[in-house]
Amino acid sequence: MRAAAPTLPDQAPPELVASDDADAPAKPTTVLLTRRQVRQVRSLHRSVRITARRHRRRPGRPALAASAALLAAVSAGVGGIALALRPAPEPPRATALDIPVDPSSVTATATSTQAADGSTTYTAANTLDGDPATAWNSNGRRDGKGPGIALTYTFARPVALRAISLRNGYQRTRQRPGRSPVDLYPVNGRVRRLRVVTDTGTWTWNLADTRAQQSFAVGAGRTGSVRLEILTVYSSKTYPDVAISEVGFTSALER
Numbered sequence: 232m233r234a235a236a237p238t239l240p241d242q243a244p245p246e247l248v249a250s251d252d253a254d255a256p257a258k259p260t261t262v263l264l265t266r267r268q269v270r271q272v273r274s275l276h277r278s279v280r281i282t283a284r285r286h287r288r289r290p291g292r293p294a295l296a297a298s299a300a301l302l303a304a305v306s307a308g309v310g311g312i313a314l315a316l317r318p319a320p321e322p323p324r325a326t327a328l329d330i331p332v333d334p335s336s337v338t339a340t341a342t343s344t345q346a347a348d349g350s351t352t353y354t355a356a357n358t359l360d361g362d363p364a365t366a367w368n369s370n371g372r373r374d375g376k377g378p379g380i381a382l383t384y385t386f387a388r389p390v391a392l393r394a395i396s397l398r399n400g401y402q403r404t405r406q407r408p409g410r411s412p413v414d415l416y417p418v419n420g421r422v423r424r425l426r427v428v429t430d431t432g433t434w435t436w437n438l439a440d441t442r443a444q445q446s447f448a449v450g451a452g453r454t455g456s457v458r459l460e461i462l463t464v465y466s467s468k469t470y471p472d473v474a475i476s477e478v479g480f481t482s483a484l485e486r
């Protein structure tokens with residue numbers, strides 16, 4: 232009996248067909264191959280064609296089984312390459328599982344604090360109120376321009392700390408009747424470099440001289456507190472105090 236010569240499939244193998252909906256009609260998709268992978272596919276196709284020609288010249292030989300096996304190998308090879316080239320699934324966004332630490336569950340203290348000026352306070356708690364126009368100010372006249380001064384934030388319960396955010400300087404414009412407004416950002420010092428100390432380690436955080444919020448990814452594990460030790464500052468030419476308007480924390484969501 233003369234066996235039919237094997238033929239290459241007219242359509243792309245199922246592995247090369249993509250569809251978002253399993254029930255929807257499949258649509259061919261484009262697969263990008265490296266030169267090496269192109270050579271592999273061509274070599275496989277060449278082997279099939281040679282086997283098919285031999286089979287036609289010598290009908291009845293058990294070459295059909297071998298050809299079918301080669302066809303399967305081609306499909307598997309192409310499919311394997313397609314699978315290898317399929318974009319890797321995106322890793323889960325770690326940030327989606329991160330949540331802000333409730334500022335009301337954090338207490339802040341500082342080793343140096345400027346005394347209140349009337350109703351205007353400069354305590355470390357001002358960095359947790361969500362208002363950039365209120366700030367912690369050090370007592371620069373007594374304690375120097377900043378290096379060695381530290382802020383400590385203690386959590387009601389230890390948190391799996393992921394990131395710290397900070398708004399540098401005193402981001403308030405002082406308005407007084409009959410006087411020109413005074414931008415208090417440049418006339419107070421700003422933090423340039425911090426040492427971040429948690430229950431699990433110590434890091435150095437270099438900050439920019441900007442009013443924009445800055446973030447520091449810690450990945451520090453569980454900690455009951457964060458200590459921000461000032462190493463260097465952007466000095467002001469007016470007041471010797473250093474200021475921070477806001478500090479926030481992000482922790483991993485814990486079930």
Ligand SMILES: [Ca+2]
Pocket residue numbers: 357358359360361362363364365366476477
């Ligand atoms: Ca504030």
